[in-house]
Amino acid sequence: MIFNFFTTNKDEPTRTIRSRRTSSSRCLCGSRSKIIILFFLIVFAAPLFAQPLDQPWWLALELGRLSFRNGDYGNALMSFEDARRQRRAMYEQMERDLINFLSTREARLIGDSLETVERFTSDRYYTSVTAALNELYYRVPKASLNNSASAALTAIGKLKDYPEAEYWIGEIYRVEGELTLALSQYRRAYAMRGLLEDSGFSVTLQYKISDILRIRQEYNEMERTLLSIIADLDTLWANAEIRESAPAAGEAGGTTPVPYAQASASFARTAMTRTLENEGINRFLELYRYNNGIVEQAHRLLGFYYTASGRPSAQQHLMFAFLIQNTTIIEELRRRQFDFVFTDISALAEEINKNALLLSYINEVEYYKTVYYLGASLYRSGKITVARSFWSFLASQPQAGEWQSRAIVQLRSPQLEPIIEMP
Numbered sequence: 001m002i003f004n005f006f007t008t009n010k011d012e013p014t015r016t017i018r019s020r021r022t023s024s025s026r027c028l029c030g031s032r033s034k035i036i037i038l039f040f041l042i043v044f045a046a047p048l049f050a051q052p053l054d055q056p057w058w059l060a061l062e063l064g065r066l067s068f069r070n071g072d073y074g075n076a077l078m079s080f081e082d083a084r085r086q087r088r089a090m091y092e093q094m095e096r097d098l099i100n101f102l103s104t105r106e107a108r109l110i111g112d113s114l115e116t117v118e119r120f121t122s123d124r125y126y127t128s129v130t131a132a133l134n135e136l137y138y139r140v141p142k143a144s145l146n147n148s149a150s151a152a153l154t155a156i157g158k159l160k161d162y163p164e165a166e167y168w169i170g171e172i173y174r175v176e177g178e179l180t181l182a183l184s185q186y187r188r189a190y191a192m193r194g195l196l197e198d199s200g201f202s203v204t205l206q207y208k209i210s211d212i213l214r215i216r217q218e219y220n221e222m223e224r225t226l227l228s229i230i231a232d233l234d235t236l237w238a239n240a241e242i243r244e245s246a247p248a249a250g251e252a253g254g255t256t257p258v259p260y261a262q263a264s265a266s267f268a269r270t271a272m273t274r275t276l277e278n279e280g281i282n283r284f285l286e287l288y289r290y291n292n293g294i295v296e297q298a299h300r301l302l303g304f305y306y307t308a309s310g311r312p313s314a315q316q317h318l319m320f321a322f323l324i325q326n327t328t329i330i331e332e333l334r335r336r337q338f339d340f341v342f343t344d345i346s347a348l349a350e351e352i353n354k355n356a357l358l359l360s361y362i363n364e365v366e367y368y369k370t371v372y373y374l375g376a377s378l379y380r381s382g383k384i385t386v387a388r389s390f391w392s393f394l395a396s397q398p399q400a401g402e403w404q405s406r407a408i409v410q411l412r413s414p415q416l417e418p419i420i421e422m423p
Contacts, residue, residue: 057087061165068171077172084165091160094132098153101129107149114147132156163192167205174212183212203229203294210301219305229298236268236290237299237320269316276319277383281390282344289327296324300370307373310419315377322374325365329358345393353399368400372407376417384414 055063064079101107101121110116121129136156145151170185186208193202206229213222230237276284300321306314326348333340333351342348352358362368375390394400394407 055082055086057083057090057162057165060086061162061168064168068168073172073175077169080165080168080172084162084169087162087165088160091156094128094135095153095156095160097128098132098149098156101126102149102153112149114145114149114152117149159195161192161195163189163196166192167201167208170208174208179212179216183209183216186212200294203233207297210298214301223302223305226298226302230295230302234292234295234299234320236292237295272323273316273319277378277386280386281393285323285326285330285342285345285348288323289330290320290323291327291331293324293328296321296328296365299324300366303370303377304373307377307417308420310380312377312381315374315381318370318374318377321365322370325362325367325370328361332358332361346396349393349397368394368397368403371400372403373417375407375410379410379414380416388414 060079060083064076064083067073067076067079102117106120107117110120118130118133120126121133133152136152136159139159140155145155166185166189170182170189173179173182173185186205190202190205190209193199193205196202206225210222210225213219213225272284272288275287299317303314303318303321306312306317326345329348329352330340330342332355333348336355340351352362371390371394375387375394378384378390379387388411391407391410394403395411397404400407
């Protein structure tokens with residue numbers, strides 16, 4: 001009994017301690033489980049309540065273009081506006097950083113030397129200024145800044161504009177039928193054309209502008225826009241225009257010699273016109289090629305406009321458009337068939353009908369309409385024989401549709417195209 005007594009008294013505290021440890025361990029395990037559950041709730045629930053971060057301006061533009069292609073114009077417009085805002089905010093911050101640095105006493109002592117400013121900011125860890133200059137050099141050739149910190153500041157200020165975003169906002173307005181707003185956006189983007197990543201896109205902007213002007217029947221502005229494309233990009237036409245407008249020898253100012261390039265261009269244009277008028281289509285396409293495709297549309301649209309308004313200059317614009325179109329077709333056929341040789345326009349049409357790509361191209365450039373109106377312009381200027389050859393070609397092409405029918409009528413009873421009085 002004594003043993004049992006002491007045994008009982010000895011074991012009782014032990015059981016109590018064990019029971020307390022077990023209880024404590026259970027509480028600790030429960031606490032740990034709650035902490036782990038709370039952690040997972042915070043980690044996985046946080047994205048549901050977090051505010052979305054601004055995307056880079058270039059990514060916002062790409063997402064807008066994707067929405068535009070999918071017909072989601074509302075989201076596309078918001079993305080384009082975000083891209084414009086975010087780019088402006090980024091370059092405005094860079095501009096402020098550079099202004100703040102250039103306003104310091106150390107910067108004033110350095111002077112305007114951009115190279116010295118660059119070394120100083122790198123050595124003294126002005127990271128925001130260094131980042132701004134690196135971004136500037138990525139966008140603008142460093143040599144164009146003439147080692148001037150003030151020129152760098154001006155250049156960063158100009159980068160705030162975003163012509164691509166302005167253009168795509170204009171596209172939204174265009175598809176929604178808001179032509180006035182679309183035209184304003186295209187012009188705004190064109191005014192910023194020096195910042196375009198693809199400098200050739202400025203021509204696309206000019207064509208977009210001219211298309212809206214045509215729809216709005218603002219023909220004088222349309223004409224000026226198309227002529228500016230030709231003046232900038234068609235050296236053969238522009239040089240010939242300069243040569244023809246130059247005073248003749250013996251007239252006032254006629255002692256200034258005409259540059260060789262201008263005289264050569266004028267001669268080529270005159271020779272092409274004479275060949276077409278006197279020797280016909282096949283000889284013309286046998287002798288000449290002109291692959292300046294970027295101005296084809298400008299010549300074609302001006303040719304249609306001048307034909308409708310009865311101007312004699314329609315003939316040469318349509319001649320240029322027709323030559324560029326056929327040059328593109330012949331070059332594509334030669335690319336596919338190295339020994340291809342042009343013989344006559346009817347045989348060329350047969351090759352076109354075998355090629356889906358060329359069929360798409362002639363629809364895009366209104367090939368048969370160009371042929372018809374070139375014939376009409378030649379007829380108006382008295383070149384009846386060559387005009388009939390154009391119409392005869394069209395009459396043999398069932399795929400020409402309306403232009404075949406109109407050519408057949410002209411062959412039966414030739415007549416001048418009525419002049420449309422433009423408003």
